[in-house]
Amino acid sequence: MSSSIPVPPSRLRRPLWIATAVVVVVLLAVGFVVVRDRLGRCDGMDDVRVNAAGECVGISAGGSDFDQEALSAVVERVRQANAEVEKGEYVSVAVFLPMTPSRTSIITPEWVVDQVEGARLAQVRHNRSGVTPKVRLLLANPGGDMAHWREVVDEIDARRRTEDHLVAVTGIGLSLENARQAIGRLTDAKIPVIASTITADDIRFDGLLLPAPTNSRQAAAAAKQAKNFPDTSALMVVDTNREDLYPRTLADAFTKQYEDGQHVVVEQEQQYDSLLGSVDNAFGQMMPNICATGTGLVYFAGRGRDLVLLVAKLKDRACADKPIRIFTGDDVTAAQLTAMDLRSNSMRNVEIYYTEVASSHAWVVDRDNPLEETRKFRSAAVEGFLGRPLVFDDIPSFDAGRIMGYDAVLTATSAIKGAAGKDGGLVDSAQVMQTVKLLNLENAVYGASGELSYGNDGRARHKVVPLMRVTAEGRSQYVALDSEPTP
Structure with a gap:
């Protein structure tokens, strides 16, 4: 009869169990972190994350549309354009825009699309010209009101030292306090900024270029036109x-x-x-004053979304027989134009004029000018934007944001080309910062909005300003082009 001999537990069994448990815990922890990271990203693509307000904020090379269906098509085009330059040496330009506007924003999704599409067109033109280094676009969203500009600016700064080789920032587009602070941080870091549609005169930084005509420039054009009418006084309606x-x-x-x-x-x-809300009610309270004043000329200093409300209140004014001409600046979108219904009897004496930062309709001024060097709009510049020859009898209508988004990136690529020199090698943001200061006189950039000769204050000198009129059907009608005399 045999008896079983007990086998003592292995001395390795407990350490092995502990080690296995540790590995499992570590793997679970890593998996949790990875899953949480992915879930924190808007669509699991690029460095675009959901903030507490549910906005998709961050930077994308075309892999994320920031959960904005309206942007999907143009973002896909950016992704494709970027994919064409992934082999070989390239630098990156960030298009910094509030890409997630809310219903109450001063911008619209269409405004964002136009800015991004303009930027892409300039990118494609540069990359297909044979000039090196080539350029990729990074779409940078600081949130609908730019409230998250700090973290996005920090990421832009970091991408100068990665394979992105970021060298410049374009876009921004809005004269907001958040925009001013973002520009200050970027230029302090020696990153040049070309702000597509910023017009406020008091936003000035070393390294900031403003291709759009400033408020002073637009105001001068509006004042000149306003003086053509009989009224010798103007009533100001202004947002505080x-x-x-x-x-x-x-x-x-x-x-x-x-x-x-x-x-x-x-x-x-x-x-x-x-900021206080109840804007339509405030405009209603203004109607008696507008009627009582001795002038029919009103200058509206506010955003286009509010101009729509003011125009709506004019329908109920007591002085429907009094002619009223409203002048304003460039912050008017196509959708807002459509909302201004001037066809009713109470609106028959209302005219609305606005200055614009750019207009494709203004290209007709050069129709009979055979000399390229004296044209307001160089043919090569316009055709570069269009991607085809310019036919004056067939000029498509483009939103000003698309033209200025194009000219901003065109300015950036011109600076990159100058910094790279004949060798065409990689450059950094400091080198591009040096070059943007020299884009003037013989080095001026010729864009779709006209000549861009940047002064030492960063503003494009002698910019032409289109004057537009709102038709009864809510369309934009080109009236005239105001140009400064060249000293």
């Missing part, structure tokens, strides 16, 4: 929102340009604060 730099600078600029020995701005401004 302290977070928005655009309205006050526009109001001050128009006042300075309009007032002379024969023309004055009415002392009592009609003010509203868009």
Whole structure:
């Protein structure tokens, strides 16, 4: 009869069990972190993350549309354009825009699409020209009101030292306090900024270029046109929102340009604060004052979304027989134009004019000018934007944001080309920062919005300003082109 001999437990069994448990815990922890990271990204693509408000904020090379269906098509085109330059040496330009506007934003999804598409067109033109280094676009979203500009600017700064080789920032587009602070941080880091549609005169930084005509420039053009009408005084309607730099600078600029020995701005401004809400009610309270004043000329210093509300209130004014001409700046979108219904009897005496930062309709001014060097719009520049020969009898209508988004990136690529020199090698942001200061005189950039000769203050000198009129059907009609005399 045999008896079983007990086998003592292995001395390795406990350490092996512990080691296995540790590995499992580590793998679970890593998996949790990875899953949480992926879930924290808007669509699991690129470095675009969901913030507490549910916005998709961050930077994408075309892999994320920031959960904005309206952007999907243009973002896909950017992704494809970027894919064409992934082999070989390239640098990156960030298009920094509020890409997630809300219903109450001063911008629209269509505005964002136009800015991005313009930027892409300039990127494609540069990359197909044979000039090196080639350029990739990074889409940078600081949130609908740019509230998250700090973290996005930090990421932009970091990407200078990665394979992205980021060298410049374009876009921004809005004269907001958040935009001013973002520009300050970027230029302090020696990253040049070409702000597509910023017009406020008091946003100035070393390394900031403004290709769009400033508020002063637009106000001068509006004042000149306003003086063609019989009224010799103008009533100011102005937004006092302290977070928005655009309205006050526009109001001050128009006042300075309009007032002379024969023309004055009415002392009592009609003010509203868009931050407080109830803007339509405030405009309703203004109607008796607009009717009672001795002038039919109104200068509106505010955003296009608010102009739509003001125009709507004019339908109920008691003085429907009094002619009223409203002048304003460039912050008017196609959708807002459509919302301004001027066809009713109560609106028959209302005219609306606005200055624009750019207009494809303005290209007709050069129709009979055979000399390329004296054209307001160089044929090669316009055809580069169009991607085909310019036919004056068939000029498509483009939103100004697309033209200025194009010209901003065109400026950036011109600076990159100058920094790279004949060798065409990689450059850094400091080298491009040095070059942007020299894009003037013989080195001026010729864009779809006209000549871009940047002064030492960063502003494009002698920019032409289109004057537009809103038709009864809510369309934009080109009226005239104002150009400064060249000294």
